[in-house]
Amino acid sequence: MLRSAANSIGKISMSLFDACVDLNPHQVEAAMFAFRSPLSKGVLLADEVGLGKTIEAGLVLCQYWAERRRKLMIICPASLRKQWSLELQEKFNLPSLILESKNYREALKQGIDNPFEQASIIITSYNFANRHKNEIRLVPWDLVVIDEAHKLRNAYKTGNKIGQGIRWAVEDSKKLLLTATPLQNSLLELYGLSTIIDDHLFGSLAAYRTQYVHEGDMAGLKKRLQKFCHRTLRRQVLEYIKYTERKAITRPFRPTDQEQEIYQAISSLLQREDTYAIPSRQRELTTLIIRKLLASSSQAVAATLETIKQRLEKILAEVVENEQENADNPLDTLLDVDQLIEDDEITGDILEEDEDREEDQTCESSNDTRSTKIDIQKLKREIAELTRYINWARSIDIDTKSKTLLQSLEIGFQELEKMGAKRKALIFTESRRTQDYLFQFLSANGYQDKIVLFNGTNTDPVSKAIYADWLQQNQGTDRISGSRTADQRASLVEFFRDRAEIMIATESAAEGVNLQFCSLVVNYDLPWNPQRIEQRIGRCHRYGQQHDVVVINFLNERNEADQRVYELLQEKFNLFNGVLGSSDEVLGTVESGVDFERRILSIYQQCRTPQEIEAAFKALQDEMEHTIKSRLEDTRKVLLENFDEDVHHRLKFQHDEARRQLDRISQIFWGLTKNTLARQATFNDQTLEFDLNRSPVPAIPEGSYYLYQRRGLLDKQNVTGLETQTKRGYLYRLSHPLGEYVLQEAKGRPTPPAELIFNISEHPVKISVIENLKGQSGYLILTKLSIETFDREEYLLFNAITDAGQELDQEICEKLFQCRAEVAPLGEIPAPYPAILKREAERYAAATINRVLEESNRTFQEERERLEKWADDLVLAVEKELKETKAKIKTLNRQSRLATSTEEQHQIQVKLQELTKLQRRQRQRIFEVEDEILEKRDELIQNLEKRLTQRTEQETLFTLRWMVR
Numbered sequence: 001m002l003r004s005a006a007n008s009i010g011k012i013s014m015s016l017f018d019a020c021v022d023l024n025p026h027q028v029e030a031a032m033f034a035f036r037s038p039l040s041k042g043v044l045l046a047d048e049v050g051l052g053k054t055i056e057a058g059l060v061l062c063q064y065w066a067e068r069r070r071k072l073m074i075i076c077p078a079s080l081r082k083q084w085s086l087e088l089q090e091k092f093n094l095p096s097l098i099l100e101s102k103n104y105r106e107a108l109k110q111g112i113d114n115p116f117e118q119a120s121i122i123i124t125s126y127n128f129a130n131r132h133k134n135e136i137r138l139v140p141w142d143l144v145v146i147d148e149a150h151k152l153r154n155a156y157k158t159g160n161k162i163g164q165g166i167r168w169a170v171e172d173s174k175k176l177l178l179t180a181t182p183l184q185n186s187l188l189e190l191y192g193l194s195t196i197i198d199d200h201l202f203g204s205l206a207a208y209r210t211q212y213v214h215e216g217d218m219a220g221l222k223k224r225l226q227k228f229c230h231r232t233l234r235r236q237v238l239e240y241i242k243y244t245e246r247k248a249i250t251r252p253f254r255p256t257d258q259e260q261e262i263y264q265a266i267s268s269l270l271q272r273e274d275t276y277a278i279p280s281r282q283r284e285l286t287t288l289i290i291r292k293l294l295a296s297s298s299q300a301v302a303a304t305l306e307t308i309k310q311r312l313e314k315i316l317a318e319v320v321e322n323e324q325e326n327a328d329n330p331l332d333t334l335l336d337v338d339q340l341i342e343d344d345e346i347t348g349d350i351l352e353e354d355e356d357r358e359e360d361q362t363c364e365s366s367n368d369t370r371s372t373k374i375d376i377q378k379l380k381r382e383i384a385e386l387t388r389y390i391n392w393a394r395s396i397d398i399d400t401k402s403k404t405l406l407q408s409l410e411i412g413f414q415e416l417e418k419m420g421a422k423r424k425a426l427i428f429t430e431s432r433r434t435q436d437y438l439f440q441f442l443s444a445n446g447y448q449d450k451i452v453l454f455n456g457t458n459t460d461p462v463s464k465a466i467y468a469d470w471l472q473q474n475q476g477t478d479r480i481s482g483s484r485t486a487d488q489r490a491s492l493v494e495f496f497r498d499r500a501e502i503m504i505a506t507e508s509a510a511e512g513v514n515l516q517f518c519s520l521v522v523n524y525d526l527p528w529n530p531q532r533i534e535q536r537i538g539r540c541h542r543y544g545q546q547h548d549v550v551v552i553n554f555l556n557e558r559n560e561a562d563q564r565v566y567e568l569l570q571e572k573f574n575l576f577n578g579v580l581g582s583s584d585e586v587l588g589t590v591e592s593g594v595d596f597e598r599r600i601l602s603i604y605q606q607c608r609t610p611q612e613i614e615a616a617f618k619a620l621q622d623e624m625e626h627t628i629k630s631r632l633e634d635t636r637k638v639l640l641e642n643f644d645e646d647v648h649h650r651l652k653f654q655h656d657e658a659r660r661q662l663d664r665i666s667q668i669f670w671g672l673t674k675n676t677l678a679r680q681a682t683f684n685d686q687t688l689e690f691d692l693n694r695s696p697v698p699a700i701p702e703g704s705y706y707l708y709q710r711r712g713l714l715d716k717q718n719v720t721g722l723e724t725q726t727k728r729g730y731l732y733r734l735s736h737p738l739g740e741y742v743l744q745e746a747k748g749r750p751t752p753p754a755e756l757i758f759n760i761s762e763h764p765v766k767i768s769v770i771e772n773l774k775g776q777s778g779y780l781i782l783t784k785l786s787i788e789t790f791d792r793e794e795y796l797l798f799n800a801i802t803d804a805g806q807e808l809d810q811e812i813c814e815k816l817f818q819c820r821a822e823v824a825p826l827g828e829i830p831a832p833y834p835a836i837l838k839r840e841a842e843r844y845a846a847a848t849i850n851r852v853l854e855e856s857n858r859t860f861q862e863e864r865e866r867l868e869k870w871a872d873d874l875v876l877a878v879e880k881e882l883k884e885t886k887a888k889i890k891t892l893n894r895q896s897r898l899a900t901s902t903e904e905q906h907q908i909q910v911k912l913q914e915l916t917k918l919q920r921r922q923r924q925r926i927f928e929v930e931d932e933i934l935e936k937r938d939e940l941i942q943n944l945e946k947r948l949t950q951r952t953e954q955e956t957l958f959t960l961r962w963m964v965r
């Protein structure tokens with residue numbers, strides 16, 4: 001495929017064609033923005049939540065891959081790694097490798113010197129990337145995608161170790177930053193993000209503060225941002241995307257006295273400072289786990305308490321065995337919190353986001369001043385207490401909350417029936433043990449064989465059977481990716497879509513699973529982290545959802561803190577109502593969801609009375625309200641929003657251009673395939689399917705193939721899912737091995753002079769410009785022109801003339817080759833046609849080269865202007881220091897005149913002498929800095945000029961005689 005110009009829709013033609021997703025114009029525009037300047041070190045894509053930044057980045061990655069530039073990496077939060085891998089595979093057919101400690105070590109054992117250099121797109125977490133920054137820096141990356149980039153907005157600060165490490169590791173590579181919240185609290189965040197892309201986008205921090213923070217030059221800052229930041233708002237794409245509403249239903253429940261008593265008893269245990277049950281080094285995390293399970297189900301909390309009891313019994317056995325009543329501190333036998341989390345799949349994001357967990361534990365351990373003696377009697381009492389709680393919890397067979405769930409499902413299904421939505425419900429729980437309990441409970445109460453489970457392992461018998469059946473149904477198709485995890489997830493989602501009514505899911509389904517066909521979300525357990533809640537609801541309430549989404553939340557009427565948490569989530573974060581729920585501005589007020597959970601936990605732990613709880617939550621609400629209101633809303637609008645009319649015009653243009661490009665590629669690729677595989681396959685032009693009866697090479701399987709059809713591509717009404725979910729056979733696209741074979745086979749064919757007789761009368765669609773050529777004939781030459789300046793661009797140039805000497809333009813020639821033709825041998829082309837065609841080809845090539853050169857010069861001047869501005873910034877910072885010193889001298893001179901004593905006069909004169917010396921040094925420094933900056937600027941510009949040197953190649957692909965009849 002050709003390498004098109006950066007400002008052409010053809011630049012992303014390969015990724016547009018290969019993407020198995022219904023694209024929208026704003027996504028096409030964002031991907032093109034990423035390619036806008038070949039000299040740029042990267043851009044920031046900052047579309048609002050729900051507009052598909054992952055798709056935009058996927059288009060860019062797909063294009064790089066198609067152009068054989070395959071040193072690609074994605075750095076993202078650990079919780080998003082699997083989602084990225086699945087998106088790349090399912091939507092873009094791109095291979096990826098999640099690089100983490102285990103397979104990193106395995107790669108080293110296999111003799112791979114640098115595990116980051118492998119034949120896949122590398123996906124890794126922030127922490128892992130920082131830990132291996134040296135190895136990352138050694139790789140000449142073609143592109144590095146950084147997701148949730150706002151997490152690195154403080155990378156310019158020396159104390160931000162992870163941000164500094166990642167910034168250094170990829171500073172010489174092209175970057176694509178993704179975030180919905182580029183500006184949350186301070187204008188300095190934009191500066192921080194800019195330094196990750198390129199140190200030369202702005203000058204020093206001092207200069208940035210002066211110009212944009214203190215002096216408030218918003219117009220100047222917006223102009224600078226427009227070069228590397230692209231943002232689309234939801235309201236700007238309403239013509240293309242239909243958004244539905246959220247409808248919240250609150251289902252209060254009142255626990256029985258027995259349920260309330262056990263809650264209070266275990267809660268009191270958690271509030272005790274000095275217990276053996278909860279090691280001090282793990283108190284916060286263990287307490288958080290138990291509190292969440294306590295609110296989830298009695299069965300879940302009983303199993304966790306059993307694990308804690310077993311640890312205490314082990315400590316007691318060791319003490320008794322060694323007859324050491326004064327043994328070492330039991331804290332040396334830590335609770336396996338990681339195992340607790342894995343067993344129940346609860347609060348896993350705490351482990352992922354707490355970057356300093358191990359260091360904190362070490363610090364706490366070294367500062368632990370508790371007694372190193374074990375009180376055996378106290379230990380036995382705690383074991384007995386835990387045993388009592390475990391038996392008590394297990395004695396509750398069916399709790400009030402699960403009974404409320406049955407009623408809630410019927411209410412929810414009635415709402416869906418009113419809307420004409422499918423009878424589907426997604427139930428989220430924070431515990432896998434609660435998941436198992438709900439499966440048994442609902443199966444026994446009218447939902448037998450209508451439930452599918454979704455969790456981190458999916459090892460239950462029902463899930464295994466669903467997966468085995470899915471494998472059998474899809475045998476011999478490329479629906480089977482080879483990744484067990486990805487395929488099993490796909491099988492469970494499809495079973496839910498096609499057969500089940502209910503999916504009970506843990507947090508594993510909150511990311512990377514698209515369930516637009518479901519319109520009922522039940523938060524059986526409500527996380528304290530608002531970002532998690534938004535992710536949950538977003539599985540169903542997203543682009544492609546055809547109905548309003550009903551969100552059901554449970555509320556414990558006998559728990560003051562639970563009620564206050566719900567009020568905070570509903571009223572301050574607006575999670576459950578409106579279009580697309582909470583805005584990114586509001587969610588952005590939560591610096592870290594985990595930190596926010598800890599704030600909630602501290603209230604549960606420290607507050608005993610309803611009054612204390614009320615006061616603590618009021619303080620938290622007031623703080624959140626102040627933070628939300630103090631968002632830089634007006635500043636954000638000024639800097640990051642465009643005029644609606646401008647956006648509409650651009651999106652309309654991209655809409656039309658993308659449609660034409662895709663139609664053209666589809667026709668060419670389909671025709672090329674038919675021609676190349678004419679003897680090996682049978683084709684159906686109506687459905688764009690074919691049966692490969694005989695494989696051209698052993699590695700390519702025989703069977704049914706189909707070209708992906710985008711129903712309503714880039715239209716106002718879009719589909720809710722991919723057709724690949726219902727089609728049978730192999731999805732055929734450019735990146736498929738068969739597609740690559742067809743392209744290579746066609747490129748390698750000889751093209752001797754020939755005569756093409758185009759039968760326009762049999763063409764299914766009327767092409768007016770070709771109709772006008774009916775009865776005429778002439779000669780044609782096709783030239784491939786390659787131009788290399790800052791980037792490589794390739795063009796196919798047609799030159800044609802009629803026998804009467806009339807020239808045909810490029811568009812007419814392209815349309816001519818859309819028609820069917822008969823091929824006949826041709827002898828030597830008579831004079832003077834070869835000379836005429838050669839002369840016209842050279843003229844057309846020269847005109848194209850001049851146009852490309854003009855564009856390259858424009859790009860060069862933009863970069864030069866940026867470097868000039870960067871140099872001005874640095875000089876400004878030094879001048880500002882001098883200005884401040886002058887102001888101080890002026891102030892001291894005024895004070896000197898007003899001094900009332902000799903001592904005061906002397907002190908002022910000493911300060912004046914020091915400032916005067918500083919002023920002289922600063923003046924001298926200005927000249928030195930100007931020289932240094934200008935030297936650096938000139939060096940950068942010279943490097944650009946070297947890259948501006950143009951190299952061209954011309955290759956004649958074929959010459960032929962044509963005739964239209």
